[in-house]
Amino acid sequence: MIVTITMNPSIDISYPLETFQLDTVNRLSNVSKTAGGKGLNVTRVLKQLGHEVTASGLLGGYIGEGIKAELAAAGIDQRFAPIAGNTRNCIAILHEGNQTEILESGPVISAEEAEGFLQQLDDLIKQADVLTISGSLPQGLPKDFYVEIIKRCNQANKPAVLDCSGEALKQVLENPYKPYLIKPNREELSDLIGQPMENQASIKAALATELFAGIEWVVVSLGAHGAIAKHHDTFYQVTIPKISVVNPVGSGDSTIAGFAAAIAEKATDEELLKKGNTLGMLNAQEQTTGAVNLANYQKLSQQIQLTKF
Structure with a gap:
C-alpha cells in the first residue's frame, strides 16, 4: 500500500x-470545484495506476467533508485526522490568457491536532510500502514537522518520497533523518544552493554536496527539458520528447506518483525514471489535474532517453 500525505489540502x-x-x-456558468492539494493529485494518479492507496493528512469543517465525499465517490481509501478549523479554498481566475490565484492560508493547527495526526500516522506507516509527503505546511505546525514524519518512516524502515520547497525542505536537508527521494525543480535547487543552476555540470556539482548526503534519489525537474537525477553516486540525464501541453498543473504530482509506484514495485533505475516522467507528461496532456490517459503510456515511455554522465 502507498500512503499519500497532504497536510494542507x-x-x-x-x-x-x-x-x-x-x-x-x-457572472459565469462554468465553475470547476475539485479536491485539491498536491498529495491528492498523487493519490488520484496512483488510483488510476491500480495501486492500493490511502490518502492521509488533515481535514476539517464542511469543506473537509466535501473533500472526503469526493474521494469516497472515486473509491479512494482515506484516513485523515480531524481538525476543528475549516479546510481552505484556493481560487484560480482564468481570464484573457492569464491566471490570477487567490490562495487561502488555511486553518491554524493546534498541538493536539498535530499529535493526533502523528499517532494515526504511526499505524499507517506499519501498513505502508511507500509514503509520499507533498505540499506546504498549514499554520500552527512547526517548520520541521516533515522532519518528524520522515523520522518515523526511517525508524520503521519505510521509504518516504518528499515533494516540498522552501523552509520545510531546508529543515529536512539539515536534519539526520532522510527521505528516500526528493524532486526539487531547477529554481528550488538554486535557492537551496544559493547560486544559479545554469547547466548539467552545475547541477551535478550541487547534488554532490553534503547537503544531499544520505538521500538515495534526488531528481531535479527541468520542465520541458526533462530532468537530471542522482541515484547514490550515479547521475542520469533524462531527455523527454516534445509534447502538446494542455494543462501542466499537477504534472509534478503525477511524476511523484510514478516514482512512488516504481519504488513499491522495486523497479530498476530506468523503470523508475521512465515511469515518473511519462506520467508527468501524460498529466500535462489532459485538461483535468491529476488525470492520465494510460493508453498513451507506452508510446511516450519509449521516447524517453536516459544517459549516464
Whole structure:
C-alpha cells in the first residue's frame, strides 16, 4: 500500500472568464470545484495506476467533508485526522490568457491536532510500502514537522518520497533523518544552493554536496527539458520528447506518483525514471489535474532517453 500525505489540502475552484472586470460583477456558468492539494493529485494518479492507496493528512469543517465525499465517490481509501478549523479554498481566475490565484492560508493547527495526526500516522506507516509527503505546511505546525514524519518512516524502515520547497525542505536537508527521494525543480535547487543552476555540470556539482548526503534519489525537474537525477553516486540525464501541453498543473504530482509506484514495485533505475516522467507528461496532456490517459503510456515511455554522465 502507498500512503499519500497532504497536510494542507483545499477545494480548488476555477473561474473561467473571457474578460475579468474589476470593481463590478462578473457572472459565469462554468465553475470547476475539485479536491485539491498536491498529495491528492498523487493519490488520484496512483488510483488510476491500480495501486492500493490511502490518502492521509488533515481535514476539517464542511469543506473537509466535501473533500472526503469526493474521494469516497472515486473509491479512494482515506484516513485523515480531524481538525476543528475549516479546510481552505484556493481560487484560480482564468481570464484573457492569464491566471490570477487567490490562495487561502488555511486553518491554524493546534498541538493536539498535530499529535493526533502523528499517532494515526504511526499505524499507517506499519501498513505502508511507500509514503509520499507533498505540499506546504498549514499554520500552527512547526517548520520541521516533515522532519518528524520522515523520522518515523526511517525508524520503521519505510521509504518516504518528499515533494516540498522552501523552509520545510531546508529543515529536512539539515536534519539526520532522510527521505528516500526528493524532486526539487531547477529554481528550488538554486535557492537551496544559493547560486544559479545554469547547466548539467552545475547541477551535478550541487547534488554532490553534503547537503544531499544520505538521500538515495534526488531528481531535479527541468520542465520541458526533462530532468537530471542522482541515484547514490550515479547521475542520469533524462531527455523527454516534445509534447502538446494542455494543462501542466499537477504534472509534478503525477511524476511523484510514478516514482512512488516504481519504488513499491522495486523497479530498476530506468523503470523508475521512465515511469515518473511519462506520467508527468501524460498529466500535462489532459485538461483535468491529476488525470492520465494510460493508453498513451507506452508510446511516450519509449521516447524517453536516459544517459549516464
